[in-house]
Amino acid sequence: xxxxxxxxxxxxxxxxxxxxxxxxxxxxxxxxxxxxxxxxxxxxxxxxxxxxxxxxxxxxxxxxxxxxxxxxxxxxxxxxxxxxxxxxxxxxxxxxxxxxxxxxxxxxxxxxxxxxxxxxxxxxxxxxxxxxxxxxxxxxxxxxxxx
Amino acid sequence: xxxxxxxxxxxxxxxxxxxxxxxxxxxxxxxxxxxxxxxxxxxxxxxxxxxxxxxxxxxxxxxxxxxxxxxxxxxxxxxxxxxxxxxxxxxxxxxxxxxxxxxxxxxxxxxxxxxxxxxxxxxxxxxxxxxxxxxxxxxxxxxxxxx
DNA sequence: ATAAAAGACTACTAAATCTATATACTTTAT
DNA sequence: ATAAAGTATATAGATTTAGTAGTCTTTTAT
Numbered sequence: 001x002x003x004x005x006x007x008x009x010x011x012x013x014x015x016x017x018x019x020x021x022x023x024x025x026x027x028x029x030x031x032x033x034x035x036x037x038x039x040x041x042x043x044x045x046x047x048x049x050x051x052x053x054x055x056x057x058x059x060x061x062x063x064x065x066x067x068x069x070x071x072x073x074x075x076x077x078x079x080x081x082x083x084x085x086x087x088x089x090x091x092x093x094x095x096x097x098x099x100x101x102x103x104x105x106x107x108x109x110x111x112x113x114x115x116x117x118x119x120x121x122x123x124x125x126x127x128x129x130x131x132x133x134x135x136x137x138x139x140x141x142x143x144x145x146x147x
Numbered sequence: 148x149x150x151x152x153x154x155x156x157x158x159x160x161x162x163x164x165x166x167x168x169x170x171x172x173x174x175x176x177x178x179x180x181x182x183x184x185x186x187x188x189x190x191x192x193x194x195x196x197x198x199x200x201x202x203x204x205x206x207x208x209x210x211x212x213x214x215x216x217x218x219x220x221x222x223x224x225x226x227x228x229x230x231x232x233x234x235x236x237x238x239x240x241x242x243x244x245x246x247x248x249x250x251x252x253x254x255x256x257x258x259x260x261x262x263x264x265x266x267x268x269x270x271x272x273x274x275x276x277x278x279x280x281x282x283x284x285x286x287x288x289x290x291x292x293x294x
Numbered sequence: 295a296t297a298a299a300a301g302a303c304t305a306c307t308a309a310a311t312c313t314a315t316a317t318a319c320t321t322t323a324t
Numbered sequence: 325a326t327a328a329a330g331t332a333t334a335t336a337g338a339t340t341t342a343g344t345a346g347t348c349t350t351t352t353a354t
Contacts, residue, residue, distance in 0.1 A: 026299095028300090042301075042302080042303095049302095058300055058301045059299060061300085064301085
């Protein structure tokens with residue numbers, strides 16, 4: 001399961017993606033629009049800024065904005081930045097690898113082998129999907145929904 | 148991430164799968180072979196038994212065994228029994244669904260849409276993979292490994 | 295220059311969950 | 325009868341997550 005942090009980060013990036021090119025957007029606006037606790041969101045946006053995804057501007061008229069085109073920010077990055085291993089087993093994680101202490105030899109572990117496959121399938125989707133894609137999906141869904 | 152409980156359950160089922168048809172196997176044997184805390188494993192095997200996957204036999208010479216052919220027990224079942232939602236978002240889970248409280252309309256949520264796709268890809272693998280398949284993978288890996 | 299707006303940073307707490315252990319009980323084989 | 329082995333429940337400890345609080349810094353508007 002993704003943490004709230006990760007979900008909030010994704011939601012915020014989608015909002016900022018829709019806003020790309022416009023004036024920076026305030027934390028409180030994002031928070032209230034997306035129903036995210038403001039103080040929590042502050043921390044998350046800071047992380048995303050420190051990771052180089054967002055710029056920030058202080059003072060009146062300040063806020064946050066995307067540094068890059070939303071088409072160049074991928075969901076997989078967001079998960080990784082916000083601490084979420086994508087793999088379902090630590091011994092299968094590319095970026096958060098940890099040895100299974102119960103496993104004698106992970107190279108011959110059948111369970112692991114299955115979850116390598118799961119990881120790859122997941123990763124394929126998440127590395128191919130950008131924030132712009134998410135926004136596009138949203139408007140497609142909206143179209144279907146109102147029809 | 149899968150819980151230890153789920154991982155231990157899978158490991159245990161693989162061992163019992165290799166043992167299918169033979170005399171029941173004792174908890175302590177499984178525990179020591181697979182480096183699983185015995186008391187914890189007791190609880191897990193009990194759950195799997197209550198779910199109808201295992202039979203148990205008390206007393207001297209007792210132990211646990213698979214009720215069904217390992218080819219008819221699927222990894223997805225094990226995850227569900229041991230409490231692990233497969234989906235990465237609660238609003239996307241088929242068996243452990245929960246509304247996202249931050250979401251206004253989940254039917255038009257782009258993030259959700261992505262993770263529906265991830266869920267389906269994961270689910271495809273896990274519903275198609277049986278304990279017997281895991282055992283088969285293990286022996287294939289072992290072959291590659293010793294070559 | 296000063297006040298207000300807005301983000302930056304650090305620390306802390308509360309709650310939930312997970313992992314593991316402990317204890318007492320029941321059944322079965324010999 | 326006794327020992328082996330599973331059944332059942334409770335509980336403790338550790339870890340993680342989610343969220344809150346408070347203070348500091350920067351920028352803009354007046």
